[in-house]
Amino acid sequence: MTYTWYTGVQWQPLNGHPLLVLHVTCRPTPRQGLFLGHGHIYQTTRKHSGKVAGVTVIRMWAATCKFHSRHHLQNSWKRILQIQGFFCQPRIEQISGCQSKRFFHGQPRRLLSQDIPPITMAVREDILNIFNSAIESVLPRQMVERVVSLSEDGCSLTVNNEKFLLKKNVYVVGFGKAVSGMARAIDDLLHDHIIKGIISIPVGSSEHLTMKGKSDLLVGENSKIEVHEGAEQNLPDEAAVRASLAIRDLVSDLTEEDVLIVLISGGGSALLTAPCPPITLRDMITVTRMLSTAGATIFELNTIRKNLELLKGGKLLEMALPAKVISLVLSDVVGDQLDMIASGPTQPNFSSAEECLKIIEKYDLGNKVPTSIIEFIQKKVESGVRPAVPSDTWPGTTSIIGSNDFATTIACSKAAELGYFPFLMGNSLEGEANTVGQMFGKLAKFISLSFTSQPNNSRVKALQAELIGKFDVPKSTLSSISSLISKAFSAGHGICLVSGGETVVNVKGTGTGGRAQQMVLSTAVQLNEFSFTNCHVEFLSGATDGMDGSSDAAGAVVNPDFIKQAQLMGLDPELYLNNNDSSNLFKAVDKGSSLVVTGLTGTNVMDIQIMIVTSV
Numbered sequence: 001m002t003y004t005w006y007t008g009v010q011w012q013p014l015n016g017h018p019l020l021v022l023h024v025t026c027r028p029t030p031r032q033g034l035f036l037g038h039g040h041i042y043q044t045t046r047k048h049s050g051k052v053a054g055v056t057v058i059r060m061w062a063a064t065c066k067f068h069s070r071h072h073l074q075n076s077w078k079r080i081l082q083i084q085g086f087f088c089q090p091r092i093e094q095i096s097g098c099q100s101k102r103f104f105h106g107q108p109r110r111l112l113s114q115d116i117p118p119i120t121m122a123v124r125e126d127i128l129n130i131f132n133s134a135i136e137s138v139l140p141r142q143m144v145e146r147v148v149s150l151s152e153d154g155c156s157l158t159v160n161n162e163k164f165l166l167k168k169n170v171y172v173v174g175f176g177k178a179v180s181g182m183a184r185a186i187d188d189l190l191h192d193h194i195i196k197g198i199i200s201i202p203v204g205s206s207e208h209l210t211m212k213g214k215s216d217l218l219v220g221e222n223s224k225i226e227v228h229e230g231a232e233q234n235l236p237d238e239a240a241v242r243a244s245l246a247i248r249d250l251v252s253d254l255t256e257e258d259v260l261i262v263l264i265s266g267g268g269s270a271l272l273t274a275p276c277p278p279i280t281l282r283d284m285i286t287v288t289r290m291l292s293t294a295g296a297t298i299f300e301l302n303t304i305r306k307n308l309e310l311l312k313g314g315k316l317l318e319m320a321l322p323a324k325v326i327s328l329v330l331s332d333v334v335g336d337q338l339d340m341i342a343s344g345p346t347q348p349n350f351s352s353a354e355e356c357l358k359i360i361e362k363y364d365l366g367n368k369v370p371t372s373i374i375e376f377i378q379k380k381v382e383s384g385v386r387p388a389v390p391s392d393t394w395p396g397t398t399s400i401i402g403s404n405d406f407a408t409t410i411a412c413s414k415a416a417e418l419g420y421f422p423f424l425m426g427n428s429l430e431g432e433a434n435t436v437g438q439m440f441g442k443l444a445k446f447i448s449l450s451f452t453s454q455p456n457n458s459r460v461k462a463l464q465a466e467l468i469g470k471f472d473v474p475k476s477t478l479s480s481i482s483s484l485i486s487k488a489f490s491a492g493h494g495i496c497l498v499s500g501g502e503t504v505v506n507v508k509g510t511g512t513g514g515r516a517q518q519m520v521l522s523t524a525v526q527l528n529e530f531s532f533t534n535c536h537v538e539f540l541s542g543a544t545d546g547m548d549g550s551s552d553a554a555g556a557v558v559n560p561d562f563i564k565q566a567q568l569m570g571l572d573p574e575l576y577l578n579n580n581d582s583s584n585l586f587k588a589v590d591k592g593s594s595l596v597v598t599g600l601t602g603t604n605v606m607d608i609q610i611m612i613v614t615s616v
């Protein structure tokens with residue numbers, strides 16, 4: 001549908017207040033009130049419309065008393081028009097009192113993405129740049145090289161200050177989304193000592209990494225490490241089970257002379273799957289899907305997995321003994337809890353069967369989870385078997401080679417390099433994606449208000465109280481952000497807030513999306529409820545593995561105009577949000593320009609959120 005062209009803006013008095021009247025020609029005629037409710041525009045009615053040369057002219061009224069300079073006036077109108085989906089380059093010839101003047105010149109036309117003024121495009125470019133730098137910083141190869149070193153004579157390996165004698169006695173196994181690159185790094189380093197290896201990586205990884213020119217994240221053709229691909233949609237499947245059983249057979253035959261290197265990253269839970277009979281693969285798929293869409297955390301899901309499978313919860317390591325076992329782990333869980341990453345196949349299992357039952361009850365899944373699983377857990381409870389209490393002497397050497405922490409630190413450095421004042425909000429962002437999204441929206445409002453108001457302003461105080469009381473934002477975080485705002489904005493710089501973590505989504509709808517996109521859409525809805533006249537806000541949330549939930553995007557990025565753009569297309573963002581269909585909304589608006597698409601990145605350190613706020 002073709003909508004509107006502007007024709008001109010006039011400066012007129014109304015009730016003693018100066019007003020701007022924007023004449024917009026529309027085809028077809030918009031519904032009454034279509035433009036109501038944003039920024040300074042407070043009235044558009046048919047009364048103010050008319051036909052000029054066969055097209056409808058809408059006069060939009062806007063209070064201008066808040067404009068404090070010619071520059072401000074120009075920018076505000078530019079933004080208002082952009083929000084409505086138009087491009088204009090306002091030029092003010094003259095403002096004198098309240099006399100009628102034309103401000104806009106040139107042939108009006110529809111807004112095109114290249115028309116978005118430099119500030120918006122630059123900020124969008126910067127935020128994507130920051131996200132990509134964060135991902136690049138945790139590519140597995142450099143992470144492995146940071147912690148593993150080979151002696152000059154090539155006869156010993158050092159990890160965590162521990163030395164391992166090498167004499168063609170190295171075996172490698174691995175499972176997870178980042179394991180391909182980790183295996184390549186190990187292969188390059190220890191090639192001559194490796195006897196055999198098996199890795200289980202996501203379906204399509206090799207093809208995708210090759211296509212992206214990242215073949216340095218793939219094991220070479222002459223490698224002794226076999227590559228298995230499986231776990232379509234991050235769920236266990238037959239291919240993953242075959243790879244897992246091959247891994248089990250490999251580690252079961254090792255002797256004390258051998259060194260087993262276990263490469264572990266997020267996604268390993270699905271890629272290393274061997275259910276304890278009589279539980280079937282189908283049962284595991286069902287319970288995994290049920291728990292993750294019910295909003296269970298990865299801690300809860302993996303507690304269940306550890307207790308239902310043959311290799312998780314330390315059992316892979318037990319099978320590999322007496323070999324020397326080195327686990328290299330790229331963390332994808334909040335707090336880097338080792339026994340939870342990929343369900344801890346080389347770590348002690350602290351959980352019990354009773355806990356599993358509690359989790360199933362918590363999500364009211366007692367009658368839905370396959371009976372084989374319930375019976376299996378109940379038998380464990382009745383037998384009174386407790387997991388071996390782990391002692392300090394739990395065998396093996398483990399090193400966390402990288403985590404979200406690392407990626408967000410690099411994101412902050414990149415932001416600083418691009419001229420923003422960065423602030424790291426932390427790496428343990430958890431909770432429901434919608435709620436966290438609202439929190440970011442409110443935070444943007446808090447920043448906008450703090451920028452122009454006194455700290456004791458009642459709206460600032462109310463928002464502060466809400467952020468602390470309802471959204472659990474620490475008071476100290478808000479104080480730090482407040483002082484950052486005044487420092488940055490007075491120096492003419494924007495601020496960049498960075499956080500990391502993993503939220504949950506209780507998927508009730510039938511749409512396509514993921515945690516990151518659900519959060520961004522929720523933020524966008526919040527941003528739309530406020531008029532950001534003094535600053536520009538850009539918010540991104542993305543999965544570092546490049547795949548957000550059931551979608552093929554890594555995440556999304558929006559500014560306060562996004563919802564208006566969707567509404568102009570006749571789309572209802574709330575419907576998409578409630579149907580967990582964020583991805584399809586992002587796809588539909590402005591040719592999907594809000595989607596962050598990376599493809600499989602070859603790494604995985606949870607999700608990252610970035611919010612840039614600049615003054616205008």
Ligand SMILES: Nc1ncnc2c1ncn2[C@@H]1O[C@H](COP(=O)(O)OP(=O)(O)O)[C@@H](O)[C@H]1O
Pocket residue numbers: 233234292293294295503504505506507510511512513514515518543545547548549550580581582
């Ligand atoms: N349509 C959807 N909208 C929002 N979230 C979804 C949707 N479908 C699945 N999810 C969420 O995506 C998560 C799984 O996504 P995934 O990217 O595979 O996570 P991870 O890589 O951490 O395992 C689950 O928490 C699930 O609730």
Ligand SMILES: O=C(O)[C@H](O)COP(=O)(O)O
Pocket residue numbers: 234265266267268269270298302332340341342343545604
């Ligand atoms: O990244 C993932 O796929 C999820 O966070 C699951 O990770 P896990 O394999 O460590 O359980």
